Amino acid sequence: MKKLILLISMLSLMMLAACGSTNNNEHTNGSNDEVPSMVEVEIKLPEAVEPNEKIKIEALVTQGEENVDDAHEVKFEVWKQGQEADHEMVEAANDGSGIYSFTKTFEEEGFYYVVAHTTARDMHVMPRVELTVGNPDPAEKEEEHEHEEEGHNHDHGTHEQTNHDDHHGHESSLNMTLQPTNAVKANKETTLSTEITQEDAALTGATVRFEIWHENSEKHEFVDAKEVSDGVYEAIAAMKETGLHYVQIHVEKDELHEHQQEELEVQ
Numbered sequence: 001m002k003k004l005i006l007l008i009s010m011l012s013l014m015m016l017a018a019c020g021s022t023n024n025n026e027h028t029n030g031s032n033d034e035v036p037s038m039v040e041v042e043i044k045l046p047e048a049v050e051p052n053e054k055i056k057i058e059a060l061v062t063q064g065e066e067n068v069d070d071a072h073e074v075k076f077e078v079w080k081q082g083q084e085a086d087h088e089m090v091e092a093a094n095d096g097s098g099i100y101s102f103t104k105t106f107e108e109e110g111f112y113y114v115v116a117h118t119t120a121r122d123m124h125v126m127p128r129v130e131l132t133v134g135n136p137d138p139a140e141k142e143e144e145h146e147h148e149e150e151g152h153n154h155d156h157g158t159h160e161q162t163n164h165d166d167h168h169g170h171e172s173s174l175n176m177t178l179q180p181t182n183a184v185k186a187n188k189e190t191t192l193s194t195e196i197t198q199e200d201a202a203l204t205g206a207t208v209r210f211e212i213w214h215e216n217s218e219k220h221e222f223v224d225a226k227e228v229s230d231g232v233y234e235a236i237a238a239m240k241e242t243g244l245h246y247v248q249i250h251v252e253k254d255e256l257h258e259h260q261q262e263e264l265e266v267q
Helices: 002-032 138-152 160-165
Strands: 039-044 054-063 073-080 088-091 093-096 099-105 110-120 123-125 128-133 174-179 190-198 207-214 221-224 226-229 232-237 243-253 256-266
Touching: 039 110, 039 123, 054 073, 054 110, 073 099, 088 099, 110 138, 174 243, 174 256, 190 207, 190 243, 207 232, 221 232
Parallel strands: none
Antiparallel strands: 039 054, 054 099, 073 088, 073 110, 093 099, 110 123, 110 128, 174 190, 190 232, 207 221, 207 243, 226 232, 243 256
């Protein structure tokens, strides 16, 4: 009789433990379904910058109330207004506490742009700010803004992040195409292909990747592409949701860094 009672007690304890484990798993899975906060980037500039003065430019990367110390990549892109063909791309140092920085000396006074290309926690953010060096003629800035607004009218993308990259392509001879152009099936592997030419010649040996996101989602997926023939780059991707998706093509080679956004319907 004592053995029977002991056996029943042990079985009861095992059942309670199993129930507790199930509840914990349900709680954990529920929390994983929550949409993560958007990664945000704030570019911090000195109050005043003079020509030939060495300065430090920082980007504070956060997610919600948390400083992001594990960003996959932070690069600063810098160019002077009116010199769109001459862009400098600098890899940032991780200073800790969510701060990523680089130092630079601007030799000429003028109006400059600074873009912080940030990839962190499956999201891609690229805020842009203006930087004034010295005391340039304000008329130069007005002319530049007119040029930019003309460029906005030709922009084929609507996602807010592409607005920071309108300077690409208008002064560049780089051309990209995206295949397929027709709708693709959800949850089915699709071959994304882009043919890239520069001045009517195939652009070979570039680093190309596709950035993919649903129009209603903050989560971005990055897929590296391989060059399968001269100037043709391919990657395999599978979109899980139906609806409109954006595909942004990133191209890097030496000092070249270009973006182009396309639309892809998923059924």
